[in-house]
Amino acid sequence: MLQPKYDWKVLLSNETDAQMLSELLEIHPLLAKLLVSRGMKTANEANAFLNGSVEDMHDPYLLSGMKEAVPRIMQALEYGERILVYGDYDADGVSSTTLMIQLMRRLGANFEYYIPHRSKEGYGLHIHALEEAHKRGVTLVITVDTGISAVDQIAYANNAGMDVIVTDHHEPPDFLPEAYALINPKLPYCQYPFKGLAGVGVAYKLATALLGSDVPEAWSELAALGTIADLMPLVGENRMIVRTGLKSMSQSPFPGMTALLKVAGWNKGEVTSTQVAFGLAPRINASGRMSHANKAVALLTAESSEQADMAAHELDLLNKERQSLVENIVGEAMDMLEGKEASGNLPDVIVVAGEGWNVGVVGIVASKILERYYRPTLVLGIDSDTGQCKGSARSIPGFDIYEALNHCSSLLEHFGGHPSAAGMSLHRDQLEQFDQRLNAFASDLLLPEHLIPTMTADLECSLQEITLPIIEQLEGLAPFGMDNPSPRLLIRGAKLLELRQMGKDGKHLKLTLEQHGKMIEALAFGKGEIAYLLSKDAMVDIIAEPGINEWNGSRKAQLFIQDISIPQLQVFDYRGSSHPESAIQDILERLLKLPNCQANSTAVVLNDGSDDMYNFKLKDTSLWVYDRRVGVLPKSDGVENAAAHHIRTLFVMELPKSPVIWNTILTLFTSLERVFLMHPMSKSDDVIEIPSREHFKQVYALLRRLAVVSIAEDELVQALKARTSLSRRMLAMTLDVFEELDFIERASGIITVNNAPSKRPLDSSSKYKELGWLAEMEQMMLHSRASQITEWMLAQIQEVS
Incomplete structure (x- = not known):
């Protein structure tokens, strides 16, 4: 047995609606089911999703503030006013800033741009930057991906005679700044139909309002980059923007975009949202995290290939440094949490802080800790000289981290963000109270089920249904991302024919699965650590994303496993091992690193008085001995017989001397998931x-x-x-x-x-019967294959239950 990492759910799909879509749109029933399960019930909705383009986007003037902003910008152009484009240092902010630079250039504006330094200044508008801009003659400030919370800063700009147009997409505060124009689809009074625009999406709408149909298609590349990087929902207008942008990227007129794609591993052909999310976005973000975001802007605005190549390689190096730094901080943070986890005192909301932690990467660290513990996580870097803390938060569904920070606002100097991610700053003297207040707030909201990660499959199907033509149709759902993930299929009862580890240090798995005569290869990235828990011929359940393997002109269907489960007991064959104790310790070291595997759930069993009982050096497992009366008894200190029902992993060092004992064990170890056969082979x-x-x-x-x-x-x-x-x-x-x-x-x-x-x-004769049972047990346990022993044990469990 192998527990899945996630709690699996399957979306419901109305068969009648799906059949109608399949017939009207002439698409495969599997694709039709997926569309219906994702909320598209009519042919018009489905067609708009599959075939919508930027021409179908909403009128930008539906955004509140747009009617005021456009004339003010035109006035600035007419009178040659100095304009400041004020951006942010993440990939969305860099994309927004770059797009506005392109817009200002096209309009012939007198302009400059400014992005604050992430660690030295922090997020948002800063009065000192506005002061300097005012000295240089700036009279109009246009913010991108920031500004919606800048009440004091915009008040200063107003008093200095500078108008401010805010374009932003972050959650608006209760008290709004008195800007010349506020453009944000999330404003409570804004009637814009689509609320999910990224900061660059709002900037793109401003460009559309100013240029109309003359907006270059290539600008959609910048909008796509920021939208994907900021984890915005890839539905509605975002889907149209991103699809257009990705198509343009494969032949981008921006030398910087092409250079960045190449250092990220792209060679030629179609660019996918996955390549942008895991190739481009981290390198753009590395600029602001490790140095200054201006480097990323310089890349995206480069006018020659030579300039672009140099800038792209510099960002690539910064990203490698960032990866190493993240790894170190994650290790330090995990050390802080290890004791709390071991004692069962891990809080509902995790808050960790460390001196000298680079505030540019704490958001990534928070994501990795959340992935490990599946709890809302806040990671802060502390300035040892000033005591100032700057941090980032990542949250889980069901817990709005922005709302939680708002609840603690009296302790914070600054905060902002979304329900799932946010940033904040405070003094270290407030950290303890901040932690307590957050967890008090969470105690009223978070239920035990919130702390169990879930994975949703679109539908359940068989391996026979996964064919090349079907996968090609499913690719029509791309681009994939937030709120529009790659289709996930639930497949139950596939036999594991082959398994091998691959990649550096065996980090990944390649499986061959078979079901009713249909075989398919499946890849499981990052799951190499469970290779020893997958037994040959096991019947596995998986949630997987379908894909196409192209090699030397050959194309075949394949699966990308997202989670895997084995619902029945498994048997692993280590019989006759020359060093069983070493083998057990090696297995335990790997096993106890996995979720749902604790030291008190593993046991070794052998005969009472055995030499191995005295030689065996227990580390993370309990020792049990066979007993004819009750089946098995604990020999380890502090272990009660009642604890047998907690045992999930059993190491069999010796076979029992009676078959009755074995059957009794199966009734006692009711939670048994896997059995490792470590016993010696019998002598003649x-x-x-x-x-x-x-x-x-x-x-x-x-x-x-x-x-x-x-x-x-x-x-x-x-x-x-x-x-x-x-x-x-x-x-x-x-x-x-x-x-x-x-x-x-x-x-x-x-x-x-x-x-x-x-x-x-x-x-x-009872002894004759017992001899028969014992002979059957030993014949099976000594000479049969592991798969046969598994079937025999399952039959025994069924019989004794």
Whole structure:
């Protein structure tokens, strides 16, 4: 058994609506089901989703503030006013700033731009920057991806004689700044139909309002970059913008975009949202995190390939530095949380802070900690000189982190963001109270089910349904991203035929699955650590994304596994291992790193008094011994017999001496998920066979001849062994049966044959039955394949339950 990492859910799809869509749009039923499960019930809705373009976007003047902003900008152009484009340092802000630079250039504006330094200044408008701009003659400020909370800063600009047009998409505060114009679809009074625009999306709408149909298609590349990087929903207008932008990127007129794609591994062909999210966005963000976002703006506005190549390689190096820095801080943060986790005191909302932590990467660190613990997480860097803390938060569904920060606003100097991600600053003296207030707030909102990560599959299907033509149609749902993920398919009961690790340090897995004669390859990235928990021929359930493997002109369907489960008991074969203790410790070290695997859920079982019991050095597991009366008893200090139902992993060091014991164990270890067979293979003198009447007749006939008079048991067994193919142990157990049936008498090691025994059938002997059960168990456990042992154990569990 292998527990999935996530709690699986499957979307519901109305079969009638799906069939109608399939017929009207002439699409495969699988695609139609996906569209319906994602909320598209009519042909018009589905067609708009599949085929919508930028021409179908809403009128930009539906955005509140646009009617005031456009004339003011035109006035500034007419009179040659100095304009300041004020941006942000993340990928959305860089994209927004770059787009506005392109717009200002096209309009022939007298302009400059400014992006604050992430660690030295922090997020948002800053009065000192406005002061300097005012000295340079700026009379109009246009913000992009920032400004909606800048009440004091905009008040200063107004007093200095500068008008401010805010274009932003962050959550508006209760008290809004008195700007010349506020353009934000999330404003409560804004009637714009689509609320999910990124900051660059709002800037793109401003450009559309100013230029109309003359907006260059290439500008959609910048809008796509920021929209994907800022994890905006890829539905509605965002989907249209991103699809157009990705198409343009493959032949981009921006040298910087092409150079960045190349350092990120792109060669040629179509650019995908995945390449942007994991290739371009991190490198753009690395500029602001590790240095200054101006480097990223310089890349995207570069006018020659030479300039662009140099800038792209510089960002690539910054990104590598960022990755190393993140790894170090994550390690330090995990060390802080290790004790709390071990003691069961991990808070509902995690707050960790460290001196010298680079505030440019704390958001990434928060994401990684959230992934590990699945709790809202805040990570802050502390300035050791000033005591100032700047941090980032990442949250889970069901807990609005912006609302939580608002609840703690009296402790914060600044905060802003979205329900799922936010930033904040405060003094270290407030940290403890901040942590307490956050968790008090969470205690009223977070339920146990909120802390269980979920994964949603679009629908359940079989391997037979996953074909090239179907996958090609499913690709019509792209671009994939937030609120429009790549289709996830739930497949149950596929047999695992082959498994191998691949990549550096075996980090990834490649599986071959089979179901009803259909075979398919499946890749599981980042899941190499569970390779030893996947047994050959196991029946697996998976949630996977379909894809196409193209190699040397050949194309075939493949799956990308997102989560995997094995719902039945598994058996792993380590029989005859020369160093079983080392093997167990190696398995435990890997096992205890996985979620849902605790030290108190693992056990070793062997015979009481065994040499191994005294030699075995327990580290992270409990020791149990076989007991004929109750099946198994704990031998480790502090372990109660009642704890048997907690055991999920069992290491069998030796086989029990009675089959009854084995069956009893299966009734005690009710939560058993996996069994590792570590026992030695039997010697020839120990082998027992499933008894037959012929074998008993043969032995009895020899007894009558060899024991005409009383004979020592050792001498008799030696004589019988010389005349049969039976082992010493088998002969000894045969004599036990004869003794129970009164065929012989035993006294002080001497055996005497009863010349007038009562006529009792063999199967009336309990020892005969036990010998049969024991022989069956040992034959299975010693000589069968792991898959056969698994089936046998499952049958035993079914029988005893």
